Each structure stands twice: as C-alpha cells, then as structure tokens.
Amino acid sequence: MTFRTAAVIGAGTIGLSWTALFAAHDMEVQVSDPRPDLADAVADALETFAPHLGRTAAELTPRVHLAADVAEAVRNADVVQENGPENVEFKKDLFATLVREAPSHALLLSSSSAIPSTAFAAELDDASRVLIGHPFNPPHLIPLVEVVPGERTSAESVERAVEFYRSVGRTPVVERKEIPGFVGNRLQNALSREAIYLVEQGVVSPSELDTVMTNSLGIRWSTVGPFLGSHLGGGPGGYRHMAEHIGKSMKKMWAGLGQPSQDPEQQERLIEAVESAYGSSTYSELAETRDRKQLAVLSALDGAAREEN
Ligand SMILES: NC(=O)c1ccc[n+]([C@@H]2O[C@H](COP(=O)([O-])OP(=O)(O)OC[C@H]3O[C@@H](n4cnc5c(N)ncnc54)[C@H](O)[C@@H]3O)[C@@H](O)[C@H]2O)c1
Numbered sequence: 001m002t003f004r005t006a007a008v009i010g011a012g013t014i015g016l017s018w019t020a021l022f023a024a025h026d027m028e029v030q031v032s033d034p035r036p037d038l039a040d041a042v043a044d045a046l047e048t049f050a051p052h053l054g055r056t057a058a059e060l061t062p063r064v065h066l067a068a069d070v071a072e073a074v075r076n077a078d079v080v081q082e083n084g085p086e087n088v089e090f091k092k093d094l095f096a097t098l099v100r101e102a103p104s105h106a107l108l109l110s111s112s113s114a115i116p117s118t119a120f121a122a123e124l125d126d127a128s129r130v131l132i133g134h135p136f137n138p139p140h141l142i143p144l145v146e147v148v149p150g151e152r153t154s155a156e157s158v159e160r161a162v163e164f165y166r167s168v169g170r171t172p173v174v175e176r177k178e179i180p181g182f183v184g185n186r187l188q189n190a191l192s193r194e195a196i197y198l199v200e201q202g203v204v205s206p207s208e209l210d211t212v213m214t215n216s217l218g219i220r221w222s223t224v225g226p227f228l229g230s231h232l233g234g235g236p237g238g239y240r241h242m243a244e245h246i247g248k249s250m251k252k253m254w255a256g257l258g259q260p261s262q263d264p265e266q267q268e269r270l271i272e273a274v275e276s277a278y279g280s281s282t283y284s285e286l287a288e289t290r291d292r293k294q295l296a297v298l299s300a301l302d303g304a305a306r307e308e309n
Contacts, residue, residue, distance in 0.1 A: 003164050004028060007077040007102070009070055009094065011038060011045075013137060014111050015083035020049035021140035022081075023060040025168045030065050032073035038066055048288075049140050052295055070094065074102040079164055081133065082110045091120035099124050107160055109133035113185055116178035117150035127152035133161055134182055135170075138287075141294050143171040146182045197258025199273065200266055207277040222297055 006022040008015045011033035019042065022029045031042060042064060046057040067073035074080050080098055084090055091110060098108045108130045110117060121127035132148035139145070145165045149158050158174060165172040175183060195209050204212065220229055227239070234242030260266070278286060 003078045003167055005030065005076050005078050007032065007067070007073040007080040007106075008083065009033075009073060009080060009098075010083035010085075010111075011035065011041060012083060014135065014139060015081070016041060016045035017049060017138040017140045018081050018083065018111070018135070019064055020046055020053060020060060021168055023063040024050065024053035024055045024140070026063070027168075028063050028065070030067045030073040030075075030077065032067045032070045042066065048284075049138075052291060053140060070097050071101040074098055074106065077102050077106045079107045080109060082108070082112075086113055086115065088115055088119050091115065092123065095120055095124060095130055099126050099130075107131075107157060107164060109161060109164075111135055111139075114181045116148065116180065116182075117153065118178055121150050121152060128154040129157045131157055131161055132182070133165065133172075134184070136184060138291070139170075141291060141298065143169070143298075144184065145170045145172045146184055147172045147174045148178060148182055149174075150178065193260060194258055196260040196262065196270060199270060200260050200262075201258070205277065206270070206274045210277075222301065 005028045006018075007030045008019045008022070009032050011019065011031050012035075015031070015033065019029050019031055023046070031038070033041075035041065043057075043061075046060045046064065050057045050060050080102055082091070082094060082098070084094055091112065095108060095110075098106075102108060104126075106129065110120075110130070110132050111134060112132055113134060117127075117130050117132050121130040124130065127150060131150060131153045132146065134146040134148065136142035136144055147158060147161050147165070162172045162174060173183075179186070181189060195213075198204055198209060199206055224232065230242045231239040233246070234240065262270075
C-alpha cells in the first residue's frame with residue numbers, strides 16, 4: 001500500500017526534520033507537540049530544510065498541518081513517527097493512545113535512540129504494529145534508519161516499515177535482536193567513550209579530536225564500513241590477513257582502551273572545553289555548516305554511485 005498520511009508526534013530536533021522529509025515526498029503530515037511555539041518551529045524548519053530536499057517551503061507548507069492533539073494527528077494516519085522525550089513511561093502512555101486512536105492499518109514507529117520497543121509495548125493490546133525506526137540526526141539528510149522489531153511486532157509490519165522508509169528515500173536496515181542503543185548508537189558510544197578519555201587525559205583538545213576524525217575515519221566510513229575497511233586494510237590477503245596478523249595487536253589495544261572518569265569536575269571541564277571550541281557560533285550557524293557539508297558528501301557519493309552503474 002502507499003503511505004499518504006504521516007503523523008509526527010513530538011516536533012523537536014528529530015520530529016521537525018522528519019516533517020520536512022515526509023512533506024518533500026508528497027505526504028500529508030499531521031504534527032502534534034504541546035510546545036507553545038509549534039507553528040513558528042514548523043515554519044522555520046520547513047524554510048531551512050526544504051532547500052536541502054530540492055523543494056521550497058511554499059511547496060511543503062500546504063501539506064503540513066498542526067493537530068490540536070495526538071488523537072487528531074493520528075486519526076487518518078498510514079504511519080505514525082513518534083519523536084517525544086526519550087523516557088519509557090512517556091512512550092508507554094503515548095503508544096497506548098496511538099494504538100487506541102490510529103487506524104488499525106497504521107504503522108506505529110518510534111525514533112527512540114536507545115529504548116527497545118518491547119520496553120514500552122509490553123502492556124499494549126496490539127503491539128504487532130509497534131516498532132523502532134531509529135534515524136540519525138538530521139533524518140532528512142542522513143539516510144540510515146534502524147528498523148528494530150519488538151518481541152510482538154509482526155513480520156508484516158517490519159516489511160511495511162522497510163517499504164515506508166525506502167519510499168521516503170531512506171536506507172533501512174532491519175536488526176535481528178533488540179539491544180539497548182541498537183547498532184548505530186552503540187558504535188557511536190564506543191567511539192565517544194574513547195574520545196572523552198583522550199581529552200580527559202590531555203592527549204588532544206575536543207577540536208583536535210574532531211579534526212582527527214573528520215580527516216580520517218569520517219571520510220573513510222562514508223565510503224566503506226569498518227569491515228570492508230579492514231578487508232582492504234589487509235591488502236590482497238584481505239580480512240584474513242588483517243585478523244591473523246594485525247588482529248593480535250588489536251586485541252592488546254582493546255585491553256588498553258580508556259574508561260573516562262567523567263566525575264562532575266571532569267565533566268564540567270569537558271563541557272567548558274567543547275564550549276570554548278565551538279561556543280562562539282550559534283546552533284543555527286553550526287547546524288547550517290554541518291548540513292551544507294553533509295549534502296556535499298551525499299551528492300558526491302550519489303555521483304560516484306552513478307559512475308559505477
Ligand atoms: N537528537 C538526536 O540526535 C536523536 C537522534 C535519533 C533519535 N532521537 C530520538 O528521537 C526522540 C526525540 O528526540 P529529540 O532530540 O527530537 O528531542 P527534543 O527534546 O528536541 O524533542 C522532543 C519533543 O517532544 C515534545 N513532546 C513532549 N511531550 C509530548 C507529547 N505528549 N506529545 C507530543 N510531543 C511531546 C516536546 O515538546 C519536544 O518538542 C527521542 O526518543 C530521541 O531518543 C534523537
């Protein structure tokens with residue numbers, strides 16, 4: 001079936017970005033959020049994000065509607081994307097409302113970064129349509145969506161979620177087991193732990209660490225993931241050579257990886273160091289630069305993929 005109407009519940013950082021993406025794919029979008037500045041926030045988001053999607057705000061605005069409450073937002077939805085606070089009690093209550101108020105065919109998707117849906121769907125009468133569709137910020141630009149079924153999600157809902165995310169130009173990956181943080185954030189957190197440790201130890205400053213990352217692994221990992229990267233790193237002998245030779249020293253390295261202390265004093269020092277590196281620019285300025293560069297990367301990757309075909 002085609003997905004014509006989306007409900008976006010929670011219009012913060014993630015919900016506003018989904019709103020623009022869904023509208024740019026010609027869906028009608030109902031948005032619900034109790035924030036008092038909702039109308040301005042949606043208007044600003046459409047103004048900023050529409051050009052990223054090759055559209056104008058004037059084209060997207062007529063498709064985006066502000067709903068009075070959650071029930072009104074989901075009444076005619078084919079798909080609901082939940083982006084409220086990352087809090088299991090909130091999600092329990094909200095999904096009970098969604099199951100009650102949304103049409104019986106509607107997919108009920110949560111953007112949750114770390115909480116598996118079984119944790120908030122266990123007590124629902126019908127959990128067959130509830131699952132995680134976890135994006136990376138901002139979802140209108142970063143293609144990945146982690147599709148994570150809960151214990152009671154039906155196979156059909158998983159298939160439909162994959163179909164839905166593909167229909168809005170995303171790259172869904174279905175994960176076979178629920179694990180807190182899913183895959184993307186576990187990888188991100190493993191890296192963040194070492195990044196914080198290196199700054200805490202005075203090896204590099206936050207901006208130096210960011211320079212290391214964006215000039216090496218960041219570029220590599222947008223073209224090959226860690227496994228293909230290692231397969232290539234092994235030369236013609238491939239991953240086997242890598243694992244059997246360099247693999248031994250890698251195991252020693254793992255044992256020496258850092259465990260940041262992050263006691264309140266260390267945490268304050270780190271916050272101040274990050275603020276002193278980046279605090280002179282506003283959130284909008286930094287986000288605009290990030291988005292411009294991310295669009296450039298995506299467009300270059302598209303070009304390379306076209307040359308291959
Ligand atoms: N920020 C990220 O990088 C990121 C990335 C991927 C996933 N997520 C996940 O997406 C979800 C939203 O995160 P965010 O960063 O956009 O948070 P946010 O704080 O920016 O937005 C949350 C929004 O939910 C709204 N809200 C509160 N109660 C509500 C209700 N009853 N009905 C509707 N809306 C309500 C708030 O007013 C707020 O605007 C979380 O589950 C988070 O884990 C965040």
